[in-house]
Amino acid sequence: MKTSIATVSIAGNLREKLAAIAAAGFDGLEIFEQDFLQDAASPREVGQMIRDHGLQVMLFQPFRDFEGLPGPLRARAFDRARHKFDLMAELGADLMLICSSVHPQALGGIDRAADDLAELAGIAADRGLRLGYEALAWGRHVNDHRDAWEIVRRADHPALGLILDSFHSLSRRIDPDTIRRIPGDRIFFVQLADAPQIDMDLLYWSRHFRNMPGEGDLPVVDFMRAVAATGYAGPLSLEIFNDQFRGGSPTGIARDGHRSLIWLMDQVRRAEPSLAVDLPAIPANIAVRGVEFIEFATDPAGAPELETALARMGFHRDSLHRNKAVSVWRQGAVRILVNTEQTGFAHSFFLNHGTGVCDIGLRVEDAANTVARATALDATLFSQPLGPQEMTIPAIRGVGGSILHFIDEKSGLDAVWKVEFQPTGAPEPDFGLFRVDHLAETMGYDEMLSWTLFYSAIFDMQRRPMLDVADPDGLVRSQAIASPDGGTRITLNGAQSHRTLAGGFLADSMGSAVQHIALASRDIFASAEAMAGAGFEPLEIPDNYYDDLRARHGLDEATIARLRRWNILYETEGEAEFFQFYGRPLAGGLFFEIVERRGGYDGYGASNAPFRIAALKRLLRAKDMPRA
Numbered sequence: 364m365k366t367s368i369a370t371v372s373i374a375g376n377l378r379e380k381l382a383a384i385a386a387a388g389f390d391g392l393e394i395f396e397q398d399f400l401q402d403a404a405s406p407r408e409v410g411q412m413i414r415d416h417g418l419q420v421m422l423f424q425p426f427r428d429f430e431g432l433p434g435p436l437r438a439r440a441f442d443r444a445r446h447k448f449d450l451m452a453e454l455g456a457d458l459m460l461i462c463s464s465v466h467p468q469a470l471g472g473i474d475r476a477a478d479d480l481a482e483l484a485g486i487a488a489d490r491g492l493r494l495g496y497e498a499l500a501w502g503r504h505v506n507d508h509r510d511a512w513e514i515v516r517r518a519d520h521p522a523l524g525l526i527l528d529s530f531h532s533l534s535r536r537i538d539p540d541t542i543r544r545i546p547g548d549r550i551f552f553v554q555l556a557d558a559p560q561i562d563m564d565l566l567y568w569s570r571h572f573r574n575m576p577g578e579g580d581l582p583v584v585d586f587m588r589a590v591a592a593t594g595y596a597g598p599l600s601l602e603i604f605n606d607q608f609r610g611g612s613p614t615g616i617a618r619d620g621h622r623s624l625i626w627l628m629d630q631v632r633r634a635e636p637s638l639a640v641d642l643p644a645i646p647a648n649i650a651v652r653g654v655e656f657i658e659f660a661t662d663p664a665g666a667p668e669l670e671t672a673l674a675r676m677g678f679h680r681d682s683l684h685r686n687k688a689v690s691v692w693r694q695g696a697v698r699i700l701v702n703t704e705q706t707g708f709a710h711s712f713f714l715n716h717g718t719g720v721c722d723i724g725l726r727v728e729d730a731a732n733t734v735a736r737a738t739a740l741d742a743t744l745f746s747q748p749l750g751p752q753e754m755t756i757p758a759i760r761g762v763g764g765s766i767l768h769f770i771d772e773k774s775g776l777d778a779v780w781k782v783e784f785q786p787t788g789a790p791e792p793d794f795g796l797f798r799v800d801h802l803a804e805t806m807g808y809d810e811m812l813s814w815t816l817f818y819s820a821i822f823d824m825q826r827r828p829m830l831d832v833a834d835p836d837g838l839v840r841s842q843a844i845a846s847p848d849g850g851t852r853i854t855l856n857g858a859q860s861h862r863t864l865a866g867g868f869l870a871d872s873m874g875s876a877v878q879h880i881a882l883a884s885r886d887i888f889a890s891a892e893a894m895a896g897a898g899f900e901p902l903e904i905p906d907n908y909y910d911d912l913r914a915r916h917g918l919d920e921a922t923i924a925r926l927r928r929w930n931i932l933y934e935t936e937g938e939a940e941f942f943q944f945y946g947r948p949l950a951g952g953l954f955f956e957i958v959e960r961r962g963g964y965d966g967y968g969a970s971n972a973p974f975r976i977a978a979l980k981r982l983l984r985a986k987d988m989p990r991a
C-alpha cells in the first residue's frame with residue numbers, strides 16, 4: 364500500500380514538512396501550491412528536494428472553480444490550467460486535483476461539466492498528465508461523489524478520473540457503499556480524513572477540524588472498505604486541515620498520520636477479510652488484562668514520602684530487586700515499584716521530571732505479539748542494558764517519555780517477580796485495594812488526539828466520549844480509554860491553561876505524566892477506615908458537597924453521614940453507583956484515588972471533578988504552594 368499525506372496537514376516550512384513526512388515512512392505527498400510559494404527554491408528544485416527525501420509527488424492540488432463557466436471566464440480557466448500544467452511539469456507531478464466549483468457564475472449541468480473536463484483532460488493527456496475530479500461537500504452544483512462520478516463517467520476520457528475524499532462524502536452522510544458501484548480503475552486518488560461529530564457549517568468544519576482516521580467520529584473504515592471493494596490500488600493520502608496540527612510538531616503529526624493509515628487498513632482487512640489489502644500481517648489489537656505494575660522514579664530523598672503514602676494505603680514492601688535499588692510495594696494484585704537507582708532510564712527520567720511514574724507494566728496475553736503490533740504501528744521500542752539474572756521484558760515508549768512494559772504468562776515473563784526480586788518477608792496487611800482501576804495521564808490539550816490514537820490503535824481499548832471538566836481556572840478535557848470489559852482504563856486529561864490544576868502539574872513535572880493513580884477497593888468504607896487508622900490523610904470535601912448530594916440523589920441521612928465521615932464522593936449512572944475519595948498530593952503533585960464501582964458503573968465521577976479540583980486547590984493554597 365502506498366501512503367501519502369498532503370503538505371497542508373502538518374506544521375513547518377516546506378523543508379521541515381518534507382523531513383517529517385519522509386521520517387514517518389510515507390511514500391509520497393500531495394503538494395499544495397502555497398507550500399512552495401513561500402520557499403525560495405524554484406518548482407524544479409522543490410521537485411528535486413522532494414525526490415531527494417525519497418518521496419514522490421502523488422498529487423498537485425487544488426485547482427479550483429474550473430468547470431461550468433460561461434464564455435470568457437471559461438477561456439480564462441483553461442489558460443489558468445495550462446499555466447498549472449507547466450508548473451506540474453517542473454515539479455514532476457502528473458496528477459492534478461480539480462475540486463468542484465464554488466464559482467458564483469458556474470452554470471451547473473452534468474454534461475457541461477463533463478465536456479469541460481473532457482476537453483481539459485485532452486490537453487493534460489498531451490502533456491502526459493492526468494486529472495482527478497473531486498466533489499467538495501460545499502460545491503456549488505456538485506457536492507456529492509455520485510454526481511462527480513457521473514460527470515467523470517460521461518466525460519469518458521482516460522486522462523480523467525474521480526478523486527474521493529472521505530470527509531466530503533461522510534460529512535454529508537452519503538452512504539459510503541455507493542462507492543462500491545464505481546470501477547476502481549476510474550478512481551485516480553483517495554484522500555482520507557476523519558473529524559469529530561460537530562454540527563457546523565461544512566466548509567468551516569472541513570478547514571479547521573479534520574483529524575486523522577480513527578481520531579474522529581466519521582465511519583472512515585466503512586468508507587475505506589467500499590473503496591477497497593472497487594479494486595482501487597492507488598495511494599491512500601491524508602488530507603487533514605486542522606488548526607491544531609498546523610501549529611503542532613511536524614514529526615509527531617506525520618507519525619500519527621502514518622499510524623492512522625496502518626490502523627485503518629488493519630481494520631478494513633479484519634472487517635472484510637475478502638478484500639485485498641496490501642499490508643503485511645500484524646497481530647490483532649492487543650487485549651490488556653490489567654496493570655501489572657507501576658514504577659516510580661525517585662531518589663533516596665524523595666522515596667520516603669512516597670513509601671509513607673503507600674504504607675498508609677495498606678501497601679507493604681514485598682520484595683527487593685537483586686541488583687538494583689528497586690523495591691516492590693504490593694497489595695493484592697497491585698504492584699508499585701519504587702526505583703531510586705542513580706543510573707539508567709529511571710534516573711534520567713527522575714532528573715527530567717522529578718518523582719513520578721516512569722514505567723507502566725501491562726499484563727497481556729502475548730508480549731511478543733504486542734511488540735509486533737506496536738512496532739507495525741510505528742511505536743518506538745525501548746531497551747536498556749541488563750544486569751545479571753535480569754529478564755528481557757519487551758517495552759515501548761509511551762506518554763511523556765515514559766515506558767510501557769509488557770508482561771505475559773505465555774512466555775514466562777510473569778516470573779520476573781521471583782527471578783529478579785527477593786522477598787522481604789514483611790507482614791502483609793490488606794486494606795481491600797485489589798487492583799488498579801485507572802491511570803490518569805495529564806498532557807497538553809494538543810497531545811490528546813495523539814495518545815488516544817496510540818492506545819486505541821495498538822490495544823483493544825476504545826475511547827469514550829470526551830468530557831469537559833471545569834477547573835475554576837480553565838477547562839480541562841478528559842478522554843477515557845478503556846478495554847471492553849472495563850478492566851483496564853486510562854484517562855487522558857488535556858490542560859489548556861497553566862492556571863488549571865492539570866496545567867500546573869504539567870509545568871511542575873516538565874511534561875506529560877501520570878497525575879493520579881486510582882486503586883479499586885472491594886469495600887470503600889472499610890478501606891477508608893483502615894487507611895485512616897494507618898495515618899492516611901484524605902482530601903477534605905466541604906459540607907456543601909454533601910448538602911448538594913442529599914438534594915441530588917435523595918440519599919438517606921446515614922449514608923450521607925458515612926460518605927461525609929470518609930470524604931467520599933458519590934455518583935450514579937442509572938442504577939450503577941460510584942464511590943471515590945482522594946489522598947493529598949505528594950510533593951510533585953501526584954495523588955492517589957480510591958474507588959469502588961457497583962453495578963457496572965463505567966465512568967470516573969465527572970460530576971464530582973469540580974469539587975475535587977476545588978478541594979485540591981484550596982489545599983495547595985493553604986500549603987502556600989506556588990501553583991495555587
Ligand SMILES: O=C(O)c1ccc(O)c(O)c1
Nearest residue numbers: 425460462497528569570
Ligand atoms: O477546502 C478546500 O478548499 C479543499 C481543497 C481541496 C481539497 O481536496 C479539499 O478536500 C478541500
Ligand SMILES: [Mg+2]
Nearest residue numbers: 497528554602
Ligand atoms: Mg480533498
